[in-house]
Amino acid sequence: MKETYVLLYDGECGFCNFWVNWVMQNDRKGIFNFASLQGNFGQNFLTNKSLPLKRFNTLYLIRPDGTVDEKSDAVIKICSLLGCWYKLGVVFKIVPKFLRDKIYDVVAKNRRKLASGNCPLPTKEQRKKFIN
Template sequence: MNDIYILLYDGECGFCNYWVNWVMRNDKKGVINFASLQGDFGQNFLSKNNLPLDKFNTLYLIHPNGKTYKKSDAILKIGSLLKGWYKWFGIFKIIPKVIRDKIYDLVAKNRKHIRTDNCTLPTKEQRARFIN
């Protein structure tokens, strides 16, 4: 399948891992693969884009054509890819990006203090969707 998006996330953040698992469970068509920002793929992405190699507070979603979504734009795009009622995430586009990203930054700043009790191991099929 050529239309695979890649979601880059902080692989050492429990909150981020919780949401990666959530996306994986809800991505019925398997159009999103995953890579941690700390891994080779993530570090290469950060390096190529002249981004800090040690700051992992931004979520990136790479479109198959190379376009990159980040922060709240990435979340809204993920919602549109998941279909179902999640496609309605797009309604939040009416909120100016500067405000959406301020909210995103507030959550990102506090994400390591947000308790998540869900720590599941991916299945063999799910593991195949992770890129090193």
């Protein structure tokens, strides 16, 4: 049985949905599942971690061992897991976390402006990767 990771994201954000679709398309190993922070799984996760239930300004990556990456650490881990050229994203680990996360926060704050508003619906096969 292969290990899977769960990517939690803002399901009402076009920018976030764009990147979820991008990860899905580049997940050659089939190791990612997805859940919106607004859904049951996401809300349970936030509750268990004592995080705000209505503020969705970051993504979380739950590893198979239950540890959680967030913000820039999650992005870097996703890149490393996708492999190929995306693995080069780990080079950003040399940038101090506080600076990486500051940049992440600026993008997160402006993500609704960055979204095109058009999000393709997932295919039937892709829907199997979503957790409610």
